[in-house]
Amino acid sequence: MNLPRNEDYSKPEYWEKRYISEEEYEWLGGFQCYKSILQKYLSKHQQSDSILQLGCGNSSFSTDLRNEGWENITNIDISLTGLQKLRRRERDSNYVLMDMSIMSFKDKAFDIVVEKCTLDSLLVTAESPWDLDSKQHKLVGRVLKEIKRILNPGGTFISITFSQPHFRVPLLLAEGLGWSVQVEKIEG
Numbered sequence: 001m002n003l004p005r006n007e008d009y010s011k012p013e014y015w016e017k018r019y020i021s022e023e024e025y026e027w028l029g030g031f032q033c034y035k036s037i038l039q040k041y042l043s044k045h046q047q048s049d050s051i052l053q054l055g056c057g058n059s060s061f062s063t064d065l066r067n068e069g070w071e072n073i074t075n076i077d078i079s080l081t082g083l084q085k086l087r088r089r090e091r092d093s094n095y096v097l098m099d100m101s102i103m104s105f106k107d108k109a110f111d112i113v114v115e116k117c118t119l120d121s122l123l124v125t126a127e128s129p130w131d132l133d134s135k136q137h138k139l140v141g142r143v144l145k146e147i148k149r150i151l152n153p154g155g156t157f158i159s160i161t162f163s164q165p166h167f168r169v170p171l172l173l174a175e176g177l178g179w180s181v182q183v184e185k186i187e188g
């Protein structure tokens with residue numbers, strides 16, 4: 001069996017090929033691992049509020065949110081195969097082929113944006129997690145600006161990551177974003 005190399009995770013063609021044979025996989029564990037923390041941050045919203053998930057892959061995250069009563073969920077990914085599989089599995093959410101660094105959504109289109117391990121996949125080839133000027137960190141910076149643009153003021157961005165807070169928080173506190181950041185640790 002050929003194990004993926006770290007850099008594979010940053011390549012769209014890796015995900016496309018992977019999803020042809022793989023039906024479902026949950027990076028960093030499934031919904032139950034995060035449910036209580038998610039509830040803490042989602043409880044200030046109405047269940048009709050609009051949610052965007054970035055890089056849904058073939059995860060059940062959207063279905064799980066829907067089962068908790070959230071009705072208005074859009075998911076994007078760059079893998080058509082992953083999206084087609086999710087569309088067949090769960091017809092009630094929107095699954096859209098879109099690159100999160102250049103989204104075609106209108107400004108302030110969403111109340112909540114969530115990503116699980118998707119920004120992580122952009123950073124796997126960065127030589128140093130400390131070098132915020134690397135091309136990988138700059139790409140994440142562009143994605144964060146896009147999130148800021150499409151998020152309603154007063155909205156919530158939830159980023160579920162394996163990254164240590166001292167690497168991730170500086171990116172979220174970049175000039176121009178104007179976010180207040182809260183960190184929660186999930187016991188593994």
Ligand SMILES: C[S@@+](CC[C@H](N)C(=O)[O-])C[C@H]1O[C@@H](n2cnc3c(N)ncnc32)[C@H](O)[C@@H]1O
Pocket residue numbers: 012015025026027028054055056057058059076077078079082098099100101115116117118121
């Ligand atoms: C590590 S997987 C995480 C999948 C899922 N969120 C989960 O938790 O199981 C990363 C996903 O991000 C997607 N992705 C990578 N770059 C992207 C981009 N620029 N725009 C949208 N999705 C992207 C990949 O296709 C892949 O499905």
